Amino acid sequence: MTDPTDAPAPFPARSAEAQQATAARTRREADSMGAVEVPADALWGAQTQRSLEFFTIGHDLMPREMIEAYALVKQACAEANAAQGRLPAAKRDLIARVCGELASGKFNDMFPVHVWMTGSGTQFNMNVNEVIANRASQLSGEPLGSKKPLHPNDDVNMSQSTNDTFPAAMHVATVLAADRHLLPALRALQASLQRKADQWRDIVKVGRTHLQDAVPITLGQEWEGYAGMLAEHIPRIEAARDGLLALPLGGTALGTGVNTAPGFDRLACAALARLSGGNFTHAGNKFALMGAHDTLVAFSAALRGLAASLNKIANDIRLLACGPRAGLGELHLPENEPGSSIMPGKVNPTQAEALTMLCLQVMANDTAVVMGNSAGMLDMNAYKPLMIHNITQSLTLLHDGMENFRKFLVEGTQPDEGHLGTVLDHSLIMVTALSPVIGYDRAAQVAHHALAHHMSPRDSVEALGFMTGEAYDRVAEPRLMLHPNLKARPAKGQGK
Structure with missing residues (x-):
């Protein structure tokens, strides 16, 4: 056996100069477990730094949508605490100022926590708390990490737990993304398809069932079907969104509301509704919204349904446009870019391909959401980051995909009327x-x-x-x- 005295030291001795250089690049911050080194100019603190050390998994950061959502939650809670006399007005105003900065995206780079971490999202909640506290120190002329004038737990996290604020932020992030992005893009695409249907209402063509010739139909009637499919998804998504308006805020650790004052939940949700412009309200049964996230599952299912329809529409259009000589050749799609590096003149239905790919990803995301929700145990679901990561990705993909599909395919598509007539005859x-x-x-x-x-x-x-x-x-x-x-x-x- 090798003599252990011959083994090299696990960490070579560092020179005094190296130690001084490191000290210049970092500062020491402490949490309940002790002190850690944090980058000197970072607004996050010790708990965030621990997360960066112990959860170096993948490249996925917590969704950026959650930063604004959490900032709104923190400001609403500060207003409720101040209204109940638990938080001084000066601290409330400072929290509100910093939360306004966070909601605007000013400090997005100060949220480096990964998705693949604790299933409650605790490190992200603390990331938010620490950034707010340290930014308040910066604004007040206090050193970073001093926890003056705001303490990340005692002040910023007052009357809160990750277990109620994280799902509340999940709801807020989802509702805001649906209202601001998804639904407008869906309505625009539906309207674009309807305009094509109206333009083509008199163009008669061969219908098809089982991929075989069927009785005549107009091209307008065919596209009326596409527009109608999407029109039906609008109220479905709106209904699923409305299911997210009740929040578990004020439930704290398990739904009991420990460490809150009576009525805090109502005050906090009312403030959040005003700050966000959403019709948020307090949930009567907070245990249901903290032990499971069924309303998020329902919303994800609505996204899956939309993806299924978009996939069918995109596949239909690229099939009808296949050719131009050896396929159906009924439609001419916009020629946006060369389709082949070897075959000159080839043009491919790339917008349809992009949309169908992302639709399959949305369906896969929904499966992860369902499995994450069903795997939750006892009084708190521990798959929250997984669920919101997949839901926000689906929202982003569907919004971007529908916008591109509308602008770069649907609006420029034209029928080959001569070919349609010949085939019909x-x-x-x-x-x-x-x-x-x-x-x-x-x-x-x-x-x-x-x-x-x-x-x-x-x-x-x-x-x-x-x-x-x-x-x-x-x-x-x-x-x-x-x-x-x-x-x-x-x-x-x-x-x-």
Whole structure:
């Protein structure tokens, strides 16, 4: 065995100069477990620094949406505490000033905590508390880390726990993102699709079921379906958003409200509603909102439903545009960039591809949200960072994807009317209009004969002697097939 006295020291001795250089770059901050070295100019403190040391997992930082949401929560709590005489007005005003800075994004770089950490989000709550306290020290001419004039726990976190403020911030972040970004983008895309439907209401084309030719439909009717799908998602998402307006704020550790004064929850939620512009209110049953996050699951499910519809719409459009020579070729999509590094002139439906990819990611995110919620145990769900990370990513992807899809694909898409008309004239399913006149079996015979002999249905019905060409033209008029049309047809047996 090797003599242990021969082993090198685990950490080589540092020179006095190196120690002085390190001291110049850091400061010592203390928490309940002792002192740690913190970057000298950082606004975070000891608990945040511990998180950076022990949770170096991945590249995902806590969602930036949570910074503004938490700042609003902290300011609302400070106002409630001041109203109840527990927090001096000067401290309330200082907290409000700093929270306004945080909500504006001024110090986003002071929130380095990763998603993959404690399941309660405690280190992020303390990151917020420490930044507010240290920024207050800075504004007051006190040293960073002095906890003067604000203490991160005693003042900034007064009447609060991570267990009620983190889910409250999750709700606030989600509601604000839905109202500011997701719903406006959804309404804009829906309106754009509806405009196309209105423009194309008279362009008749072959419909398709099972990827096979079907009876005629207008291009406008087809896109009316797309616009209608998205229109139905708007109230669904609004309803899911409204389910997030009740907050567990004031429940503190487990929902009992320990360390709060009576009525704090009402005051804090009223202040938060005023500060955020959202219709937030206090939850009657805080235990339900802290032990599980079912309302966030419902909201995530609404996002998943929207993603499913967008995926279908994008896939339909790129299928209808496939070609231009060897595919369906019904639509011309905007040519935004070259599609191949080897095939000159090739253009791909890249906006549709981007949208379908992100839709699948949103569906996967929803699975993580559902699993995280269902895995929570006893009185507090410990999958909060996972859930809000996936929900905010879904919100961002859907907003950005819908905006790009609308601007760079939908608004510039045009139909190939000549091709649509040619395909319609040769569609075998036009024989559907013949059934009330010559019967289903004879109409099927016309279709099979036309296919076998590479004929149009009009030529086929004449060749078989079932109808004249003129009678066929009167009966198999595509526009008559777009709505109930029995009165427009000649009586059975009068085809010739």
